[in-house]
Amino acid sequence: MNKIIVxxxxxxxxxxxxxxxxxxxxxxxxxxxxxxxxxxxxKHFPDKVFITTPMRKEVERCEEAFVQAEAGKTAVLICSGDxxxxxxxxxxxxxxxxxxxTQIVVLPGVTAALSGAALLGAPLIHDFCxxxxxxxxxxxxxxxxxxxxAAEADFVIVLYNPGSRGRKDHLSKxxxxxxxxxxxxxxxxxxxxxxxxxxSSRILSLAELKDYxxxxxxxxxxxxxxxxxxGGKMVTPRGYLYE
Amino acid sequence: MNKIIVxxxxxxxxxxxxxxxxxxxxxxxxxxxxxxxxxxxxKHFPDKVFITTPMRKEVERCEEAFVQAEAGKTAVLICSGDxxxxxxxxxxxxxxxxxxxTQIVVLPGVTAALSGAALLGAPLIHDFCxxxxxxxxxxxxxxxxxxxxAAEADFVIVLYNPGSRGRKDHLSKxxxxxxxxxxxxxxxxxxxxxxxxxxSSRILSLAELKDYxxxxxxxxxxxxxxxxxxGGKMVTPRGYLYE
Numbered sequence: 001m002n003k004i005i006v007x008x009x010x011x012x013x014x015x016x017x018x019x020x021x022x023x024x025x026x027x028x029x030x031x032x033x034x035x036x037x038x039x040x041x042x043k044h045f046p047d048k049v050f051i052t053t054p055m056r057k058e059v060e061r062c063e064e065a066f067v068q069a070e071a072g073k074t075a076v077l078i079c080s081g082d083x084x085x086x087x088x089x090x091x092x093x094x095x096x097x098x099x100x101x102t103q104i105v106v107l108p109g110v111t112a113a114l115s116g117a118a119l120l121g122a123p124l125i126h127d128f129c130x131x132x133x134x135x136x137x138x139x140x141x142x143x144x145x146x147x148x149x150a151a152e153a154d155f156v157i158v159l160y161n162p163g164s165r166g167r168k169d170h171l172s173k174x175x176x177x178x179x180x181x182x183x184x185x186x187x188x189x190x191x192x193x194x195x196x197x198x199x200s201s202r203i204l205s206l207a208e209l210k211d212y213x214x215x216x217x218x219x220x221x222x223x224x225x226x227x228x229x230x231g232g233k234m235v236t237p238r239g240y241l242y243e
Numbered sequence: 244m245n246k247i248i249v250x251x252x253x254x255x256x257x258x259x260x261x262x263x264x265x266x267x268x269x270x271x272x273x274x275x276x277x278x279x280x281x282x283x284x285x286k287h288f289p290d291k292v293f294i295t296t297p298m299r300k301e302v303e304r305c306e307e308a309f310v311q312a313e314a315g316k317t318a319v320l321i322c323s324g325d326x327x328x329x330x331x332x333x334x335x336x337x338x339x340x341x342x343x344x345t346q347i348v349v350l351p352g353v354t355a356a357l358s359g360a361a362l363l364g365a366p367l368i369h370d371f372c373x374x375x376x377x378x379x380x381x382x383x384x385x386x387x388x389x390x391x392x393a394a395e396a397d398f399v400i401v402l403y404n405p406g407s408r409g410r411k412d413h414l415s416k417x418x419x420x421x422x423x424x425x426x427x428x429x430x431x432x433x434x435x436x437x438x439x440x441x442x443s444s445r446i447l448s449l450a451e452l453k454d455y456x457x458x459x460x461x462x463x464x465x466x467x468x469x470x471x472x473x474g475g476k477m478v479t480p481r482g483y484l485y486e
Contacts, residue, residue: 008357010261014262015261015262015263015266016261016262016263016351017261017262018253018258018259018260018261018262018353019257019258019259019260019261019262019265020258020259022262023258082353082357082367083361083365084357084360084361084365084366084367084368085357085360085367085368086368086369086481087365087368089361089364089365089368090365090368090478090479090480090481091481092365093364093365093473093474093476093478094473094478094480096473096474097473097474100474104474104476106360106361106364106365107361108259108353108357108358108360108361109353109357110261110325110351110352110353111357114251114325114327114328114351114352114354114357115351117325117327117328117349117351118326118327118332118349118350118351121332121333121336121349122326122327122330122332122333122335122336122349123327124325124327124328125327125328125329125330125332125333126329126375126381127372127373127374127375127389128372128373129370129371129372129373129393129398130370130371130372131370132369132370136482137481137482137483138369138482138483139483142397142483145396145397146370146396146397146398148396149392149393149395149396149398150372150392150396152392153388153389153391153392153393154385154388154389155372155389155392230336230337230339230340231336231339231340231343231347233336233347235333235336235337236333237333237337238329238333238334238380239379239380239381240380240381240382240385
């Protein structure tokens with residue numbers, strides 16, 4: 001049976017890929033991905049055939065995987081982080097409805113919420129949610145409603161896509177909403193380019209976060225009411241009752 | 244400097260550990276963990292020294308890591324999934340405030356939300372949240388408030404600790420809350436013993452989920468209003484606007 005493997009490659013460094021993803025890449029006939037992520041992998045697998053497509057060409061990228069699989073190739077479609085978190089695993093299954101003869105296997109990976117949390121300390125020890133601030137495919141009103149709900153219910157919040165050239169003020173607007181429910185002193189964190197050149201992280205207050213200039217390499221963490229700084233790290237306690 | 248590495252080992256299978264976690268285990272002088280998870284690792288590293296502690300002895304487990312590190316050993320504390328998601332990374336930093344001479348490094352891993360999602364298909368393609376139904380350290384009222392907020396704002400929801408011998412009805416109560424906001428036909432999924440013997444997954448409706456008997460090896464996924472079944476898999480579309 002034809003087969004497509006959709007593999008999350010983690011934040012970018014070789015060390016944060018799973019053994020299963022590494023094995024899939026070793027056995028691939030062709031590796032398909034967004035140009036930037038393909039370059040992260042290519043240096044470790046210089047002898048492989050790569051097919052790369054630019055940003056926003058996600059449908060074409062997935063369709064190419066079916067073309068390759070149906071030509072009998074072992075096709076591995078790579079995504080940064082986890083292919084199943086804001087990644088292409090969904091689109092592959094949707095397109096796959098027209099290709100019932102092709103088996104789809106998803107290999108999970110370390111998404112930016114997890115790799116960024118490890119850099120900052122331990123912000124995700126209690127209930128948390130992931131919200132993307134990109135309104136390309138989601139109405140902004142829906143994003144706003146989620147920010148209100150998450151803030152009110154004291155979730156730790158991880159923001160994906162907090163900023164880009166076209167969305168300079170989304171993070172600031174999000175902070176305005178969060179500040180209605182949480183103290184300006186709430187412990188927050190940002191990580192940039194996790195596992196890649198220029199990796200950095202910083203702990204800051206919610207008030208400071210409002211003025212932070214995020215870009216497409218930034219992941220943002222907003223603590224809950226119990227999150228604090230411990231030894232220079234962002235740490236959320238594992239409960240409420242024991243304090 | 245003394246060093247403790249806190250490593251997430253993923254759901255249980257060797258293949259789903261990261262290269263960094265595997266390297267840390269290879270280089271460890273002593274591996275510390277909950278008995279069940281230590282046994283998952285031991286078979287791959289039979290020559291290592293293991294120190295195991297039973298369930299609910301988390302503080303003792305972390306303190307043992309400092310004892311070992313301060314004796315000059317390279318200590319690796321292992322957690323299932325990701326050490327930073329309902330794991331021991333937080334407690335280690337909190338206890339670490341009393342041990343400023345010991346460096347703490349967290350290696351992220353594949354948490355059950357990600358490995359379970361990959362088994363079920365692609366349920367986490369849009370905004371989602373993780374909620375633990377364990378009320379050991381969190382007031383039940385807080386858990387209920389989060390279920391209301393997450394359901395109303397149309398998050399995909401992943402439930403950790405959906406049931407145990409002492410909490411047989413938590414999942415059913417949670418479903419009652421979710422059913423106030425979502426159709427009984429909402430596409431849901433359960434995974435059991437991911438990456439281990441007896442691994443299984445099943446897609447079912449929210450109405451069916453209400454009567455499902457979850458145990459401590461179960462992870463539960465509740466779709467958002469757009470989640471559907473595609474080719475036998477649970478798939479959440481990547482947006483709202485394009486449909």
